[in-house]
Amino acid sequence: MEPPSPFPKTGTPGTPAGGPLTALSDLGRALSESHTPAELGEAVIRFVTERLGYRQAVLCMRRQEDDALEPVAIQRRGDPPAAKASLPDITFAPRQIVAGPLKATTGNxxxxxxxxxxxAQHGLSTPLVMQGQVMGALGVVCADATPFGAQEAAFWGAMSALIAAAAANLQRTQAQRRERRIADTLNQISAALVSSLELDHTLSLILSSLEQLLDFDSAAIYLLTPSNRLRMVAARGMPQVEVTMASSKEVDRFRLDETVLSSRKPLAVTDVRQDPRWTPLKGTEYIRSWLGVPLLARGNPIGLVTIDRSTIRPFTPRQIALAEAFARHAAIAIENARLFTRVTAQQEQLRKLSIKVVEAQEEERRRISRELHDEMGQALTAIKLNLQMLLVSLPEGDDFLREQVEEVIRLTNDSIQEVRRLAMDLRPSILDDLGLVPTLQWYKTQFEKRSDCRLNLSIAPQLPRLLPNAETALYRVVQEALTNVSRHANARRVEISLSADEKGVYCTIEDDGQGFSPEAENASGVGLTSMQERIEALGGAFNLVSAPGKGTTITIFIPAPSAFRAEEGETP
Ligand SMILES: Nc1ncnc2c1ncn2[C@@H]1O[C@H](COP(=O)(O)OP(=O)(O)O)[C@@H](O)[C@H]1O
Ligand SMILES: [Mg+2]
Structure with a gap:
């Protein structure tokens, strides 16, 4: 059916098919269903082509970052219908849109x-104005420059007001959404950054997070070295990153960076090629627009983040403020990671030192033990043999002398035993020769001989030989724990179990004695402390549970790398 006021399909401005009110209400509905500028543009273009009959039309919308008007939908001659055409890469300043009396214009x-x-010969453009602000522009190509009648002008005005309102509304919701997204992203980033403690990981996380906030072609982090030079430590999007990173070691400081560091403020350069301070690193000659943001820790610069664009796309004040807010989080994260690295390194040093001390101590004990056993033991045995020979060669009848010599032999025997015991206590050679398990079995016999307490050893059948430091540590801990049992526990039974899996070695020492309060002031003596230190030096865990009347349980874990030989690797 022909509309009452048919719109000539020649591209002449006029009134729409279906009557102006119906058309406007249809347009309003289509606009209200648009959620993105592209959808909005598509709805508008479809309206002016399908309802108003123009063959060529374009809708531009204001870009938030820089207020430029950019096409969001276009219909050209030869384009596929419904504005699915690719958008031209061109923008306009709002002042380029001619406002004023609505009429088709000719030529330029x-x-x-x-x-x-x-x-085109003739065109009609109308700014979309909302509360005095140009939100965009609608343009159509028409067949002639016939001026509008009053009705057509009124319709055109109502239509553009409708589109402007929809555009403003869309921009507002988009801005809100963007703000929310930025806030969310910043929150996520700062949470992720604070929990990341490894410096390299933190640096790459900073750059990948930055990508969620800002549009750039490349970005890099530079940190001040102890000699006050700037070194590139991480980069993203740089085509020749190795070359660039290497060349960052050769130069002192760049003058743009210097400005950022000394002012402690961000610096944005629209076109670095126009800036005499620009001295590009190798491989960064592509950079055009540049933003440098200082990384400040407690107010002092520790480096900077540089954000680059390979075409001239200036950074807006909003983007600069965003980068600055981001850099505050990033600087804290970098400081955290550095502190953590330092502390970890120191801990590691301390651990190595304490292993060395223990090793030296064990070596010394081993030496004294051997000396006692070999030298003293030999000497005493020789004395004993001589005395026995003397005894044999004593003349009959001198009972007094015989008893005296027999007494000396007995004393010598005791001394031999005592030296042997001392040597074993210091460092049982069986530990070096046969390992932990036979040593513990030997120790059990000794222990039960000396006390009324029964000792039960439960050792996993396929327990492998452990590394010497682990065997020594376990032996010393068991030794100290059993000394405590006999000294303080008043226990009837003590149970030692030893097992291993792929994670490491586990040992528990549990007695049924009187227990004690580990929290009490006097509870932690040299013995307990040194047990803990020995285990922790191997990267392991030491745990003691006790309460008066409840017995005492010590649990120990030594991780696989400290416990097992690397080449064997396998566990029971
Ligand atoms: N198995 C245990 N049963 C009861 N008390 C214990 C036991 N082990 C340790 N203790 C208590 O913990 C204290 C600290 O032990 P330790 O550090 O070995 O020092 P020391 O044995 O020289 O007193 C002991 O004095 C004792 O009171
Ligand atoms: Mg003790």
Whole structure:
């Protein structure tokens, strides 16, 4: 059915099919269903082409970052219908859109429109104004320059007001959404950054997070070295990152960076090629627009983040503020990671030192033990043999002398036993020769001989030989724990169990004695402390549970790398 006021399909401005009110209400509905600028643009283009009959039309919308008007939908001659065409890469300043009495213009009248439709003879452009602000522009190409009648002008005005309102609304929701997204992203980033403690990981996390906030082609982090030079430590999007990173070691400081560091403020350069301070590193000659943001820790610069664009796309004040907010989080994360690295390194040093001390101590004990056993033991045995020979060669009848010699032999025997015991206590050679398990079995016999307490050893059948330091540590801990049992526990039974899996070695020492309060002031003596230190030096865990009347349980864990030989690796 022909509409009452048919719109001529020639591209002449006029009133729409279906009557102006119906058309406007249809347009309003279509606009309200648009959630993105592209959807909005598509709805508008479809309206002016399908309902108003124009063959070529374009809708531009204001870009939030820089207020430029950019096409969001276009329909050109030869384009597929419904504005699915690719968008031209061109923007206009709002002042390029001619406002004022609505009439079709000829030739270059509305310059912006003829940039998009160079072959057009006549065009009609209208700014979309909302509360005095240009939200965008609608342009159509028409067949002639016939002025609008009053009705058509009223319709056109209502239509553009409708589109402007929809555009403003969309921009507002988009801005809100963007703010929310930025806030969320910043929160996520700062949470992730604070929990990341490894410096390299933190640095790459900073750059990948930055990508969620800002649009850039490359970005890098530079940190001040102890000699006050700047060194690139991480980069993203740099085509020749190795070359660039290497060349960052050769130069002192760059003058743009210097400005950022000394002012402690971000610095944005629209075109670095116009800036005499720009001295590009190798491989970064592509950079055009540049933003440098200082990394400040407690107010002092520790480095900077540089954000690059390979075409001239200036950074807006908003983007700069965002980068600055981001850099605050990043600087804290870098400081944290560095502190953590330092502390970890110191701990590691301390651990190595304490292993060395223990090793030296064990070596010394081993030496004295051997000396006692070999030298003293030999000497005493020789004395004993001589005395026995003397005894044999004593003349009959001298009972007094015989008893005296027999007494000396007995004393010598005791001394031999005592030296042997001392040597074993210091460092049982069986530990070096046969390992932990036979040593513990030997120790059990000794222990039960000396006390009324029964000792039960439960050792996993396939327990492998452990590394010497682990065997020594376990032996010393068991020794000290059993000394405590006999000294303080008043226990009837003590149970030692030893097992291993792929994670490491586990040992528990549990007695049924009187227990004690580990929290009490006097509870931690040299013995307990040194047990703990020995185990922790091997990267392991030491745990003691006790309460008065409840017995005492010590649990020990030594991780696989400290416990097992690397080449064997396998566990029971
Ligand atoms: N198995 C245990 N049963 C009861 N008390 C214990 C036991 N082990 C340790 N203790 C208590 O913990 C204290 C600290 O032990 P330790 O550090 O070995 O020092 P020391 O044995 O020289 O007193 C002991 O004095 C004792 O009171
Ligand atoms: Mg003790």
């Amino acid at each position: 009248g509305d310059g912006w429109l003829f940039h998009l439709f160079p072959e």
